[in-house]
Amino acid sequence: MPFLGCAEPTPGRTPRLGITRTDWLTVVLFTALYILYVGHEAVTRAFWIDELFTYYVVTMPTWAGTWDLLRNGPDQNPPLFYALTRLVVGVFGESEWAFRLPAVVGYWLLCLSLYTLGRRIGQTSTTGLIALVTPLVTGTGYYASEARPYGLMLGCLGVGLVSYAFIDPAEPPTWQRRAVLGLGSTLALAMAFHYLVLLPIGCLWLVEGYRTWRTRQVRWRVWGALAAPLAVLAYNWPLLTEQSKLPYWKMSLRWSELSEFYWWMVSPLTGLAFLTLVAVVAVIDRLGRRSRHHPSQEEAQPSAKLPSEWLWLGFVLLIGLPVGWMVLMKVTGRTMFTPRYLLPAVVGLTLLVMYVVGQLTAHHARWVARGIWTILAAVALWTGLQPWQLVLPRTEAVSNLPDPNQPVLVDCVMYLQLKHYFGDQLPRVVHVFGVLTYPQPEDPSRGLRAILGNPRAPRFEDPNAFFEANERFYIVYCKDFRDENLKLRLEKHQVPVVRQTSEYLIYDFRWSDIE
Numbered sequence: 009m010p011f012l013g014c015a016e017p018t019p020g021r022t023p024r025l026g027i028t029r030t031d032w033l034t035v036v037l038f039t040a041l042y043i044l045y046v047g048h049e050a051v052t053r054a055f056w057i058d059e060l061f062t063y064y065v066v067t068m069p070t071w072a073g074t075w076d077l078l079r080n081g082p083d084q085n086p087p088l089f090y091a092l093t094r095l096v097v098g099v100f101g102e103s104e105w106a107f108r109l110p111a112v113v114g115y116w117l118l119c120l121s122l123y124t125l126g127r128r129i130g131q132t133s134t135t136g137l138i139a140l141v142t143p144l145v146t147g148t149g150y151y152a153s154e155a156r157p158y159g160l161m162l163g164c165l166g167v168g169l170v171s172y173a174f175i176d177p178a179e180p181p182t183w184q185r186r187a188v189l190g191l192g193s194t195l196a197l198a199m200a201f202h203y204l205v206l207l208p209i210g211c212l213w214l215v216e217g218y219r220t221w222r223t224r225q226v227r228w229r230v231w232g233a234l235a236a237p238l239a240v241l242a243y244n245w246p247l248l249t250e251q252s253k254l255p256y257w258k259m260s261l262r263w264s265e266l267s268e269f270y271w272w273m274v275s276p277l278t279g280l281a282f283l284t285l286v287a288v289v290a291v292i293d294r295l296g297r298r299s300r301h302h303p304s305q306e307e308a309q310p311s312a313k314l315p316s317e318w319l320w321l322g323f324v325l326l327i328g329l330p331v332g333w334m335v336l337m338k339v340t341g342r343t344m345f346t347p348r349y350l351l352p353a354v355v356g357l358t359l360l361v362m363y364v365v366g367q368l369t370a371h372h373a374r375w376v377a378r379g380i381w382t383i384l385a386a387v388a389l390w391t392g393l394q395p396w397q398l399v400l401p402r403t404e405a406v407s408n409l410p411d412p413n414q415p416v417l418v419d420c421v422m423y424l425q426l427k428h429y430f431g432d433q434l435p436r437v438v439h440v441f442g443v444l445t446y447p448q449p450e451d452p453s454r455g456l457r458a459i460l461g462n463p464r465a466p467r468f469e470d471p472n473a474f475f476e477a478n479e480r481f482y483i484v485y486c487k488d489f490r491d492e493n494l495k496l497r498l499e500k501h502q503v504p505v506v507r508q509t510s511e512y513l514i515y516d517f518r519w520s521d522i523e
Contacts, residue, residue, distance in 0.1 A: 030133070035120060038140055041384050042116055044392030045144070049153040050108040052394075054401050057421045058083075059155040060428055062107060064462045066094045073461060081458040084251040086244050088200040089157035104155075104398060111159030115152035118159075119143050121166030122355065126362055128173050129318050134373040135362045138286075141380050142358040145278040145387075148351050157201040158351055164198035165208060165352060172212065173318075175230055192233030199237035203248060207333065208352035209237055211324045219317050254455055257446040258343040265345055266334045272347050273354065278387050283361070285379040290364050293372040318359055325356025401425045405484050405512045406437050415474075415481040417517075419444035420456060422484065427466035440475075441468040444485070444494070475519075482506070483515040 055063060061083045068074040074094070078087055092110055100106040119140050126139025143149060143162075151158045171190035174183060195212075198205040212234055220226055241248075274283060330350050337345050365376055403426065406416045416437045418426070423439035439445075441457065448455040459465045483503075485495060488511070498515050501522040507514040 031127075034133075034137070034140070035123070037381075038119070038123075038384075039116070041388035042119070042144065045384075045388040046112055046115070046149070046152045047105070048391045048394065048396060049150075050105040050112055051103075051396050052399050053104070053153065054399060054425065054429060055104060055107075055155065057424055059107065060424050061459070062090070062093065062155045063428075064459045064465055065090050066097060066107070067102065067464055068462050077458055077461060079247060079250045080454045081461075082254070082257075082456050084248075084254065085157050085202060086200050086240075087247070089160060089202075092160070093155070107155035108153050111154055111156065112152060114159035114161070114163030115143070115149075117163030118166040121163070121170050122358055124170050125166075125173055126358075128170075129315055130362045130366050132366065132373065134368070134377045135366050137377050137380055138362050138365050139358050141282070141384055142361055143354050145276065145282045145384065146354055146357065147273045147276055147279060147347070148354040149276070149278075151348065151351060156348075158348055161198045161202040161205050162351060164194045164201065165205060165355070168194040168198065168212075169355070172230075175227070188229045188233050191230070192236035195234070196236045196240045199240040200244075203241065203244070204349050205352075206237065206241065207329055207350075208325060208355070209234065211321065211329060211352075214324055214328075215317050215321045218320055222316075254449055255447040256342070256344055258346070259447065261334075261337055261343040261345055263334070263338075266330060269330055269345075269347050269350060269353075273357070278383060281383050282380065285383070286361055286364060286376060289372050289376050289379075290368065293368045296372075297369075319363055322356045322359030322363065326353050326360060327356070329353050329356070400429050403430070403434070405507070405509060405514060406434060406482075409482055409514065410506060410516070412436070415478050416484060417443060417481050418484045419486055420446070422486065424466065438469050438474070439466075440471050442471050444483075479520065480516070480518045483517050485513045485515060487511055487513065 061081070065074055065077050065081065065083055068077055074090060075087070077083075078085075078090065089110070093107060096109050097106050100109065105112075122143065123136050123140035127133070127136035130136065130139070144152065151162075168191050171187045171194060174187035175191065176184070176187075179187070195205070195209055199209075216227070216230060216234060274280065330353055333350060334345055337343065365373060368376065401422075405422070406418065406426065409416065414436065416434075417440055418437055420439055423437065426434055426437055441448075445456065448457070457468065460467065483498070485498070495513075498517070503515045503517050503521060505513055506516045
């Protein structure tokens with residue numbers, strides 16, 4: 009199969025950018041399946057709390073109000089994402105899919121960028137296909153349809169990696185200059201969408217440092233491009249300083265979250281099927297070579313080998329990034345370890361899977377390609393055949409309780425979701441600030457309370473006024489909230505549980521029971 013305008017690569021020849029009919033067919037087919045798979049999620053999934061923060065920031069009546077909410081509110085991202093989303097929503101309206109459209113496009117750009125990268129450094133059609141599909145079928149594919157800046161950040165990072173690959177002495181000087189410019193500008197743009205893109209950029213610094221040590225040549229223009237994002241970080245530093253004064257929502261950090269992160273990344277059914285396919289074919293390929301005394305040339309020769317710096321980058325992104333971040337958080341006593349901060353690790357996984365597939369004979373590589381298309385098509389078509397209707401949040405935890413006139417106290421996550429989608433239909437559902445609320449600053453104009461500056465945001469109950477007015481109320485305790493102190497206090501006073509689900513415990517609380 010020709011690669012971007014060139015025949016299959018020959019030793020010593022570096023393919024250059026150009027698009028062939030085969031590439032067009034691959035990209036068009038993937039895009040159609042991508043739209044079915046990701047588009048369905050973007051249309052049907054209800055907003056969760058972080059996306060509602062995006063909603064409140066973007067729908068502020070004035071840009072001054074938006075800026076104030078960025079400085080004081082619960083979100084801690086650069087402003088460019090919100091400005092872009094505000095523009096998109098202004099054009100397409102305030103639907104779930106419109107808020108998620110920037111992420112959908114950004115993540116699609118990541119997949120296409122990795123396809124280009126896979127075809128260039130892997131130099132076979134199957135390595136290109138592996139690079140195209142891996143980000144979508146793993147757990148990180150969830151963020152292809154979330155109204156947050158991660159999809160855009162990853163898309164820019166992907167283009168930056170392609171630019172980095174084209175800074176090659178084998179390319180004409182004009183191409184190299186364009187690649188350096190592309191590297192610096194796209195990484196700077198990625199920083200303008202999310203501050204923590206500094207983590208994968210730091211991995212690129214390590215790889216370039218390794219290349220410098222190996223070749224004994226310092227590429228000053230490349231180092232300048234890799235440093236360009238720091239200018240964006242410096243520009244946003246005053247805003248970041250204000251945002252960093254807010255307490256982080258997560259209250260504890262466990263070492264086991266590191267293994268949980270890796271399992272989250274590979275555990276979707278599509279991801280497990282995809283990785284199992286590659287592993288099984290790789291084992292069959294290896295056993296087949298050992299069993300043949302006189303293999304043919306096609307069977308004996310691997311289809312491609314990944315350049316050492318890209319293999320090194322794969323290990324750094326997949327292993328060094330999550331492990332290093334966990335160690336840093338533990339050493340500094342911070343708790344900022346969540347899967348969404350480590351999404352670039354999927355690029356490392358992609359590079360390492362490309363390496364494995366690159367060692368296969370052409371015959372077995374074709375079997376991997378057929379399997380990948382089968383998995384992707386089956387999942388995308390099955391998803392696309394489901395109803396394209398918004399699935400509203402479940403209300404069984406707050407509905408049909410023994411006393412319908414009794415207030416139902418819920419955490420801020422459930423409260424914002426229910427009030428956004430049901431509003432006055434659930435008048436007894438309340439959130440009392442300070443109860444079932446993540447750590448917040450004492451200043452009443454900052455943190456979660458700052459979203460009250462948006463007239464569309466639901467109101468929170470004042471704790472003193474609420475407790476004076478209500479001697480009895482229900483408490484909906486989410487098992488994922490992990491506020492064990494509250495649960496232990498309720499159990500100590502033998503507060504009765506009136507309903508239990510897989511996710512919640514509903515307590516019937518009376519002040520008289522604990523006095």
